[in-house]
Amino acid sequence: MSLTWRELLMTDHETTERVFSAAEKALGAAEGPSPGLVANLREYLVGYVDRCHNQKEERTVFPLLQRAGMPVEGGPLAVMLAEHGRAKALVERLDVAAAAYVAGDRARLDELREVLGEYAALCKDHFWKENDILYPLAARMLDEETQAGIVGAIEAVEAGIGPDTRRRYYRIADEIVRAVELEDLSYGLDREVLAAVLNSLPVELSFIDQEDRVRYFSHERGEKIFPRSRGAIGTNVRNCHPQKSVHLVERILSDFKAGRREVAEFWIDMGPRKIHIRYWPVRDDAGRYLGCLETVQDVSGIQRLTGQRRLLEEAA
Ligand SMILES: [Fe+2]
Ligand SMILES: [Fe+2]
Incomplete structure (x- = not known):
């Protein structure tokens, strides 16, 4: 489905905010960011946010609002x-400092941090005003036909910059974010904490990647329903299953890869315990298959639940 003009511009804001969080993190590190990351950051902020995103607004929505009666002096349009x-003034300073840093002048790091901090704060506040005030106002002031025309006008501004502009810059934004996320898996959780969180789940996890190799399992220490050894890491999943069930594994994986199935589940008895085993395809935001997650859970206790417990029981 194609996006409306508001969604288009708000996606730009969201993407840029992700870039800011990544950049603040990378620039905050004592050793400073890699020149490659700063080069990407410079390209994205100067080339896209300043020269493309702001231009899209200034050449499409803003003049339409002015024509619809919103003054350019005084009022929200003037503020924007x-x-x-x-x-623009800040991004020009950032451009110069970033170019020098990339060229090897590491002494510019403090200046870079300061300008980026100021620029990001200004933009975040500005994005919020547009998302929550200016755009809703525009949606009320402009008729539907005019609004439908904005998308084409936005695309024309993008095309004026070069082919595939938005996609090209979103890719750069993604590279920046990914470079930082590699260090930090998820919103401030470091690897050890994330591993501990996964080990605290009442479900055992195993993950195989898109090439069907075992890459991870949880609950390494302690008693597991299905014991796994570290030696399994890196081996093809077909080698970890008894020959008679390999065809099942093949079937599940090919269904997941083809998008034909969203879960495969089994339950078995192990002595008095009921074990629930489920396989889930793991996909990224774009729907690309990343691998298969196995969850194994002793559900006997859940099966026995009746009535309700709404008070905390005494600690043993
Ligand atoms: Fe703006
Ligand atoms: Fe904007």
Whole structure:
């Protein structure tokens, strides 16, 4: 489905905010960011946020609002334009400092941190005002036909910059975010904490990657329903299953890869315990298959639940 003009511009904001969080993190590190990351950051902020995103607004929505009666002096439009001006001045300083840093002048790191901090704060505040105030106002002031025309006008501004502009810059944004996320798996959780969180789940996890190799399992220490050894890491999953069930594994994986199935589940008895085994395809935001997650859970206790318990039981 194609996006509306508001969704288009708000996706730009969201993408840029992700870039800011990654950049703040990378620049905050004592050793400073890699020159490659700073080069990408410079390209994205100068080339996209300043020269493309702000231009899209200034050449499409803003003039339409002006024509619909919103004054350019005084009022929300004036505030937005003044902020674009301040942002441009900051991004020009950032451009110079980033270029010097990339060329090897590490002494510019402090300046880079300062300018980026100021620029990001200004933009975040500005994005919020647009998302929550200006765009809803525009949606009320402009008729539907006019609004439908904005998408084409936005695409024309993008095309004026070069082929595939949005996709190209989103890819750069993604590279920045991924480079930082490699260090930090998820919103401030470091690897050890994340591993401990997964080991605290009442479910045992195993993960195989898109090439069907075992890459991870949880609950390494302690008693497991299905014991796994570290030696399994890296081996093809077909080698970890008894020959008679390999055809089942093949079938599940090919269904997942083809998008034909969203779960495969089994339950078996192990002595008095009921064991629930499920396989889940893991996909990224774009729907690309990343691998298969196995969850194994002793559900006997859950099966026995009746009535309710709404008070905390005494600790043993
Ligand atoms: Fe703006
Ligand atoms: Fe904007």
